[in-house]
Amino acid sequence: MLDINRLRADTPGVEEIIHFNNAGASLMPEPVVDVVIEHLRLETRLGGYEAAARAVAELEGVYRSVARLINARAEEIAIVENATRAWDMAFYSLPLKSGDVVLTSTTEYAGNYIPYLQLQRQRGIEVRVIPNDPQGQVSLAALRQMLKDKHTALISLPLIATNGGPVQPVEAIGALARDAGVLFLLDACQGAGQVPIDVQKIGCHILTATSRKYLRGPRGVGFLYVENDLCQTLEPAFLDLHSASLLTPQTFEIRRDARRFENWECNVAAKLGFGAAVDYALAVGIEPMWARIQGLADYLRTGLQQVNGASNRDRGAVRSGIVSFTLDGHAPRQIQQHLAAEARRINVSMSSAGSTLLDMTERGLNAVVRASVHAYNTEAEIDLLLEALDRIARTRA
Numbered sequence: 001m002l003d004i005n006r007l008r009a010d011t012p013g014v015e016e017i018i019h020f021n022n023a024g025a026s027l028m029p030e031p032v033v034d035v036v037i038e039h040l041r042l043e044t045r046l047g048g049y050e051a052a053a054r055a056v057a058e059l060e061g062v063y064r065s066v067a068r069l070i071n072a073r074a075e076e077i078a079i080v081e082n083a084t085r086a087w088d089m090a091f092y093s094l095p096l097k098s099g100d101v102v103l104t105s106t107t108e109y110a111g112n113y114i115p116y117l118q119l120q121r122q123r124g125i126e127v128r129v130i131p132n133d134p135q136g137q138v139s140l141a142a143l144r145q146m147l148k149d150k151h152t153a154l155i156s157l158p159l160i161a162t163n164g165g166p167v168q169p170v171e172a173i174g175a176l177a178r179d180a181g182v183l184f185l186l187d188a189c190q191g192a193g194q195v196p197i198d199v200q201k202i203g204c205h206i207l208t209a210t211s212r213k214y215l216r217g218p219r220g221v222g223f224l225y226v227e228n229d230l231c232q233t234l235e236p237a238f239l240d241l242h243s244a245s246l247l248t249p250q251t252f253e254i255r256r257d258a259r260r261f262e263n264w265e266c267n268v269a270a271k272l273g274f275g276a277a278v279d280y281a282l283a284v285g286i287e288p289m290w291a292r293i294q295g296l297a298d299y300l301r302t303g304l305q306q307v308n309g310a311s312n313r314d315r316g317a318v319r320s321g322i323v324s325f326t327l328d329g330h331a332p333r334q335i336q337q338h339l340a341a342e343a344r345r346i347n348v349s350m351s352s353a354g355s356t357l358l359d360m361t362e363r364g365l366n367a368v369v370r371a372s373v374h375a376y377n378t379e380a381e382i383d384l385l386l387e388a389l390d391r392i393a394r395t396r397a
C-alpha cells in the first residue's frame with residue numbers, strides 16, 4: 001500500500017503548486033534534493049575532484065540501483081547527460097548500412113525520428129512506420145508481416161509517447177524482434193519510474209531513459225542499457241579517455257562495459273541524486289505507483305467527460321499517466337497559461353505536433369494539453385484542475 005501522506009510530505013513542492021507536468025520534469029522528493037545538495041557542499045569544501053573521490057562507492061551504487069530498476073546488470077548501464085544523448089550514443093553506434101530497414105511507431109519522438117532521417121540521407125537506411133491496430137497501438141499483425149522483409153535490422157520505438165497515448169505492448173514486440181533476429185531499441189523515457197520495466201521480459205537489446213521525469217531525479221542525467229553481448233560488438237560513435245584507453249601513440253582499447261558510451265566529465269551531484277531517486281522509487285514500489293498513476297489518470301479522463309467541449313485524446317488498450325486533451329475554442333497554450341495563473345498554480349504542459357509529428361498529423365491535431373499525473377498527486381488536486389477547466393470552458397475563446 002502506498003502512503004500518499006508520506007509521499008507528499010517528502011515533496012515540498014506540493015505545498016505551493018499542483019503539479020501535473022511529471023512527464024516534463026517531476027517534483028523531486030526531499031531525500032533526492034538532500035543528496036544533491038550534500039554533494040555540492042562537499043565540492044565547495046573539498047574541491048570537485050576530491051569530493052568525487054570520496055563518493056566512489058556511492059557512484060558505483062548508482063549503476064547497481066539503475067540495473068535493479070530494469071532487471072539488468074550494473075555493467076550493462078551507462079549514465080549520461082539525458083535520454084537523448086543515451087539514445088544517440090546507441091543508435092549512431094549501430095552498424096546500420098545502405099538498404100537496412102528501421103521500423104518505428106507512429107508515436108515516435110521527433111528527437112529520435114530526425115536521426116533516422118539523417119542516417120537515411122547519410123547511409124541509405126530506410127525508415128518504415130508500423131501501422132496501429134484499431135485501439136491505436138502498434139499492430140502486432142502488421143509488425144509480424146513487416147519483419148518478413150529480411151532487410152529489417154532494427155525496431156525502435158517509445159514505450160510511452162511524449163504526448164500521451166498507448167503503453168506499447170513491448171513484451172510482444174520484443175518476442176517478435178527476437179524471433180526475427182532483429183535488434184530492439186526501446187525509448188523508455190516516459191516509462192521509467194512510471195511502469196514496471198524488466199528488460200529480460202521485454203527482450204529489448206537497448207533501452208534509454210531519463211532521471212527528471214517519472215523517476216523524479218535531478219535534471220541533466222539519463223541512462224542507457226545495452227545488453228552485454230551486444231555491447232561488446234558496438235563501437236561507440238564517440239570515444240574519449242574514459243570510454244577508451246590510449247595504449248601507445250598508435251593504439252587504443254575500448255572499455256568492455258556499457259560505460260564505453262559515457263564521457264569523462266559529468267555532474268557528479270546530479271548523478272548521485274539520480275541514484276537516490278531510483279532508490280526512492282524502488283523503496284516506494286514501482287508496481288503500486290503504476291496502479292495509482294493509472295487510477296488517477298482514469299479519474300481525470302472520466303472527469304474530462306463532464307467539461308463542456310473537452311476531448312480526451314489518448315488511445316491504446318493500456319493508457320499511461322499522461323492525459324492529453326483539447327478544449328473546443330481554446331488553444332492548449334492559453335489553457336496552460338490560464339491554469340498557471342490560478343490562485344494555486346496548476347502546472348500542465350502542451351505537446352505540439354513538432355514533437356510527435358506522425359501521430360499528431362495522422363489524428364489531425366496541432367497541439368494538445370498534457371496533464372501528467374504521478375503517484376503523489378491526489379483526486380482533490382484533479383478536482384481543482386477540472387473545476388478550473390470548467391471555468392475556462394465557460395469563457396469565450
Ligand SMILES: Cc1ncc(COP(=O)(O)O)c(C=O)c1O
Pocket residue numbers: 023082083084085109111158160161162187189190209210222
Ligand atoms: C518519448 C521521449 N523520448 C525521449 C525524450 C528526450 O528525453 P531527454 O529530454 O531527457 O533527452 C523525451 C522527452 O520528453 C520523450 O518524451
